Structures are given as structure tokens and as C-alpha cells.
Amino acid sequence: MTQQNIATPEHIEYVLRMGDNALILGQRLSEWCGHAPVLEEDMALANTALDLIGQARLLLTHAGKLEGQGRDEDQLAFLRVERDYRNVTLTELPNEDFGRTVVRNFLFAAFQVLLYQRLATSSDAELAAIAAKSLKEARYHLSHAGEWVIRLGDGTELSHARAQAALDYLWPYTAEFFAANPADDAVAAAGIGPAWASLEPEWEALVVPVLNEATLTVPARTPFRTYGKFGRHSEHMGHLLATMQYMQRTYPGAQW
Amino acid sequence: MYTQALDIPQPKGEPKGPRVVENADYQAEFDAKIDAGGFIEAKDWMPEAYRKTLVRQISQHAHSEIVGMLPEGNWITRAPSLKRKAILLAKVQDEGGHGLYLYAAAETLGVSRDELYEALLDGRAKYSSIFNYPTLTWADIGVIGWLVDGAAIMNQIPLCKCSYGPYSRAMVRICKEESFHQRQGYDLLLQMMKGTPEQREMVQDAVNRWWWPSIMMFGPHDKDSQHSETSMRWGIKRISNDDLRQKFVDATVKQAEVLGITLPDPDLKWNEARGHYDFGAIDWEEFWSTVNGHGQCNVDRIAARRKAWEEGAWVREAALEHARKQAAREKVAA
Ligand SMILES: [Fe+2]
Numbered sequence: 001m002t003q004q005n006i007a008t009p010e011h012i013e014y015v016l017r018m019g020d021n022a023l024i025l026g027q028r029l030s031e032w033c034g035h036a037p038v039l040e041e042d043m044a045l046a047n048t049a050l051d052l053i054g055q056a057r058l059l060l061t062h063a064g065k066l067e068g069q070g071r072d073e074d075q076l077a078f079l080r081v082e083r084d085y086r087n088v089t090l091t092e093l094p095n096e097d098f099g100r101t102v103v104r105n106f107l108f109a110a111f112q113v114l115l116y117q118r119l120a121t122s123s124d125a126e127l128a129a130i131a132a133k134s135l136k137e138a139r140y141h142l143s144h145a146g147e148w149v150i151r152l153g154d155g156t157e158l159s160h161a162r163a164q165a166a167l168d169y170l171w172p173y174t175a176e177f178f179a180a181n182p183a184d185d186a187v188a189a190a191g192i193g194p195a196w197a198s199l200e201p202e203w204e205a206l207v208v209p210v211l212n213e214a215t216l217t218v219p220a221r222t223p224f225r226t227y228g229k230f231g232r233h234s235e236h237m238g239h240l241l242a243t244m245q246y247m248q249r250t251y252p253g254a255q256w
Numbered sequence: 257m258y259t260q261a262l263d264i265p266q267p268k269g270e271p272k273g274p275r276v277v278e279n280a281d282y283q284a285e286f287d288a289k290i291d292a293g294g295f296i297e298a299k300d301w302m303p304e305a306y307r308k309t310l311v312r313q314i315s316q317h318a319h320s321e322i323v324g325m326l327p328e329g330n331w332i333t334r335a336p337s338l339k340r341k342a343i344l345l346a347k348v349q350d351e352g353g354h355g356l357y358l359y360a361a362a363e364t365l366g367v368s369r370d371e372l373y374e375a376l377l378d379g380r381a382k383y384s385s386i387f388n389y390p391t392l393t394w395a396d397i398g399v400i401g402w403l404v405d406g407a408a409i410m411n412q413i414p415l416c417k418c419s420y421g422p423y424s425r426a427m428v429r430i431c432k433e434e435s436f437h438q439r440q441g442y443d444l445l446l447q448m449m450k451g452t453p454e455q456r457e458m459v460q461d462a463v464n465r466w467w468w469p470s471i472m473m474f475g476p477h478d479k480d481s482q483h484s485e486t487s488m489r490w491g492i493k494r495i496s497n498d499d500l501r502q503k504f505v506d507a508t509v510k511q512a513e514v515l516g517i518t519l520p521d522p523d524l525k526w527n528e529a530r531g532h533y534d535f536g537a538i539d540w541e542e543f544w545s546t547v548n549g550h551g552q553c554n555v556d557r558i559a560a561r562r563k564a565w566e567e568g569a570w571v572r573e574a575a576l577e578h579a580r581k582q583a584a585r586e587k588v589a590a
């Protein structure tokens with residue numbers, strides 16, 4: 001452990017956001033197991049969930065070390081209260097149908113790819129290493145989900161309508177990817193990671209051509225804002241946590 | 257995960273394949289190959305009954321893998337640690353992969369995966385009854401790995417030498433992963449047994465519920481088994497149901513002792529003269545009632561699979577339609 005012992009609260013929060021994004025979306029995707037439209041997609045969704053849970057383990061372990069209070073990945077994953085989770089709201093939304101699931105995976109993976117690329121030069125060496133390892137996975141998720149966005153958008157009339165409805169629903173939530181509070185400036189200044197807003201133009205450049213190929217209409221930005229990354233979540237979050245935390249809350253202190 | 261009822265009869269609507277002409281010379285060549293312990297390949301001539309038996313057995317096995325994803329999937333979102341969640345996700349994904357290899361092996365016999373799958377969804381095809389029992393606690397996940405994957409391995413190791421090449425090769429690959437699953441399940445239980453009294457009680461309760469269904473996975477007694485004799489002659493089955501069951505019981509008793517749990521059978525004891533463990537009478541009434549659709553989860557399992565299939569129809573149609581459009585565009589461009 002060559003990591004500095006004392007990290008700033010902003011630094012810890014930045015890592016927690018990434019870890020919680022992976023954790024909560026991984027949790028959502030694992031709900032699909034056994035219920036996907038074809039066997040190959042059952043496996044692909046489980047595989048994406050597995051990658052994300054793997055990333056969450058690395059990131060939460062790292063956040064726990066930075067914090068220096070002896071919390072491990074499981075204590076962070078299962079024993080925080082809702083307000084202390086830092087994932088963007090998009091990741092906690094219910095899966096709904098396969099259309100919404102793949103559109104979300106696509107929008108999120110594009111964000112993750114760009115973030116992980118930028119973290120290669122992070123002043124936090126451990127974070128840079130995790131990002132480098134996870135980048136390959138995120139790229140695969142992006143291309144797999146992107147292919148489905150195109151198939152659905154450019155498929156039947158029904159699938160086009162469902163893909164468009166999913167995009168219309170999810171798009172406003174993506175504004176949160178790029179939102180920052182003053183604490184985030186300190187993170188960017190310390191060279192830990194990019195300022196969130198700086199990712200937006202690249203993200204649009206990555207996402208829009210695929211949506212065009214899928215013949216989908218890119219929604220305009222609206223004043224709608226969400227604040228999951230600052231700890232204010234949607235109504236869905238508590239239910240997700242109730243399920244995810246069930247065992248740890250029921251059997252406090254037990255080892256599994 | 258696996259097949260039990262290697263020889264459970266299937267009602268009407270057996271999948272149809274290409275008509276095979278019965279021919280005495282071919283038959284002699286086939287018999288000679290079987291007797292020499294050789295492999296039959298997809299392109300080789302085979303008796304129609306051999307082909308039908310294989311289609312039934314391989315597809316039942318494939319369906320079992322797929323249906324088996326449901327009881328275990330039931331606990332992914334509630335797994336008590338991230339490590340266990342990851343292991344379970346990987347396991348269930350493996351089971352889906354087993355389904356894929358097996359459907360592909362069945363397809364070499366002239367049936368399509370979709371028609372086999374439809375037979376499952378409309379209740380014509382069987383799958384392993386073990387998955388008609390509910391997973392009630394986290395310990396069930398460990399016990400399934402230990403006992404159910406364990407019984408599956410016992411059943412399947414001999415199938416690695418099955419006379420039909422594509423099936424035998426699929427089994428080699430699958431068996432490796434199943435033994436990994438078994439070790440992970442056992443490890444989960446060991447960890448729980450080192451824990452609190454509540455955790456140990458949870459393990460014992462799960463063992464109490466899964467023990468008898470697990471030993472039923474080897475199918476009816478040899479004397480009551482309809483297909484066994486022919487399957488043995490064809491090299492599809494190598495070891496009888498009762499012999500496999502005995503092997504499983506003998507191996508499991510010691511593992512149970514190491515774990516520190518009690519197997520729920522008062523008649524289970526070492527028989528010095530036989531060199532094996534004796535065990536109590538199996539409740540075949542329960543076995544047949546579950547096979548015949550009256551287990552706690554039969555209806556729910558198939559309903560879940562049917563719901564996924566029906567709700568996914570628009571997605572599959574979209575993929576086909578997009579492929580058609582792509583092909584048409586490429587044609588115009590060319
Ligand atoms: Fe397995």
C-alpha cells in the first residue's frame with residue numbers, strides 16, 4: 001500500500017461515486033437473470049452485472065482504504081444509509097423492459113469509458129490502475145449495448161417506439177453525469193480525476209452517432225435535474241437497498 | 257446444472273428429425289463401433305431410436321440447465337457479500353452456457369433449439385425435478401452447489417464417455433465447471449458453519465430440505481427404470497442409477513461430517529459387509545408427483561420462462577428485422 005493514508009473527503013467521495021455507480025447498476029442488471037429475451041442475452045446481462053460488481057469491489061475497497069476507518073467493500077456496499085450512497089440516479093432506476101435496460105447500459109457505458117480513459121493519468125495511482133483494468137470491460141459493454149440500441153431503433157415499428165420511449169425517459173437523467181458541486185473542483189485541481197462537465201462534449205460525440213444510426217431522435221435538454229451523486233436519490237433506491245442489504249441487516253456482523 | 261431423469265418418459269410430440277432409413281449393414285457397423293467403445297458422430301448413420309433417445313436426454317439436460325438458473329437467480333440480488341454475489345452471478349452464467357452447449361449438441365441430431373425450447377414452454381418436455389423445489393434461504397445456494405451440482409457431476413462424469421461424440425465433448429467441458437461449482441458451494445457452507453448459531457441452523461435446515469431430492473436425482477431404482485437397459489447397450493449410459501446413487505451417498509457422508517451437519521436419514525449407516533453406506537427408503541411418491549408437475553415450483557418455473565420468452569418476442573423480432581434491413585441495404589450498396 002503506497003497509497004497516502006489521509007485522503008480528502010472530496011477524494012473519497014469521488015471514488016465512492018464511481019464504486020456506487022458500478023454497484024447499483026450491477027445490482028439492477030442482476031435482476032434480469034433467467035428472464036431475458038434470449039439465452040445469449042441472459043448470459044450477456046449477467047456478464048455485464050458481474051463486471052460491474054467486480055469494479056465495485058475494487059473501487060469500494062479503495063475508497064475504504066482512503067477513508068482509513070477500517071471499512072471494507074462489504075461494509076460500504078451493504079451497511080450505509082441511503083443518503084450516503086453516491087451513485088447517479090440513472091443507475092438505480094428499475095429495469096423496466098429490455099429496451100430501457102440496453103439504452104441505459106449504452107448511455108452509462110459511454111460515460112464510464114470516457115471517465116476511465118481520463119483516469120489513466122490520475123494522481124491516485126491505485127485509481128488509475130483500477131480504471132485501466134475496467135476500461136476494457138466498459139468498452140465491451142458500450143459496443144454490446146450500442147449494437148442493441150441500433151437493432152431496436154432500426155428494427156420493427158414497435159421496437160423503434162420502445163427504444164425511443166426508453167431514450168426519452170432516460171435522457172434527462174444523464175444531465176446528472178456532468179453535474180458538480182464545489183467539492184468536485186478540489187478533485188479536479190488535485191489531478192485525481194476530470195471535472196465532470198468536461199466529459200459532456202465527448203460523451204455526446206460518442207453517443208449521438210449511434211443514436212442517429214438507430215434512427216432515434218436525440219431529446220433536447222430540459223430543466224429536469226437529479227441528485228443521486230450528492231446523496232439525494234429517487235423513490236426506487238430504498239427498495240433496491242432493502243433487497244440488497246437484507247442479509248447484512250438481518251444478521252449483523254455475520255461472515256459469509 | 258444437470259439431468260436426473262435420464263430416462264423419464266416424455267409424452268406425445270417427440271421432436272421430429274430427418275427420417276433415418278433402417279439398414280442392416282449400417283446397423284452392423286454401428287453396433288461394431290459401439291462395442292469397440294468408439295464414438296458416433298453427427299454425420300454417421302444411427303438407429304432412429306438411438307437418435308430419439310439422445311434428443312430426449314440432451315434436451316432434458318439443456319432445459320434443466322436453463323430452468324436451474326431460476327432458483328439460484330432468486331438469491332443473486334440478496335447475496336450477503338459482494339464476493340458471493342460475484343460467484344453466484346458467474347455460476348448462473350455458466351449454467352446458461354451449459355444450456356447453450358447442450359442445445360448445440362442436440363441440434364447436431366436434426367432438431368432446432370427453438371422447437372426444443374417450445375416443447376419445454378408448453379410442458380411437453382421434462383427437466384430435472386430438483387429445480388421444482390424452492391430456494392428459501394441463502395444456505396440453499398451453498399447446498400445446491402454441494403449436493404445438486406455434486407449429484408450432477410456423479411451423473412455426468414460417465415457421460416463424458418458417452419458414445420455420441422458431440423454430447424460427450426459437451427459433457428467434458430461442463431463437468432469441469434460443475435466441479436468448480438461444487439467446491440464453491442461447499443466453501444460457502446464451510447464459511448457459514450464457522451459462523452453464528454443462526455448460520456449453522458440455516459445450513460442444517462437447507463440440508464434437511466435438499467438431501468432427499470438430491471439423491472432422487474439419480475432417477476428410479478434400476479429395476480423400475482424403463483430406458484436404462486437400452487441406454488447401457490448403446491453406451492449412452494455407463495453406470496446404473498442405483499450404483500451412481502450409492503457412490504454419491506458414500507462420498508457425501510464424509511463431507512457432511514467435515515461440515516458438521518447431520519444428514520436427515522436415521523437409517524444412514526456404514527455397512528461393513530457391503531463396504532458402503534446403507535440408507536433409508538426413498539419416497540418415490542414424492543419423486544413422481546414432482547416429475548409429473550405437482551412440485552411446489554413446477555408451475556412457477558415454467559411460467560417464468562414463458563413470460564420471459566413472450567415478453568422478449570418484440571426484441572427477437574426487432575433483431576431479425578434489423579438484420580433483414582441490413583442485408584437489403586448491403587445488396588443495394590453492392
Ligand atoms: Fe452447475
Ligand SMILES: [Fe+2]
Pocket residue numbers: 257258321350351354430434
Ligand atoms: Fe450446469
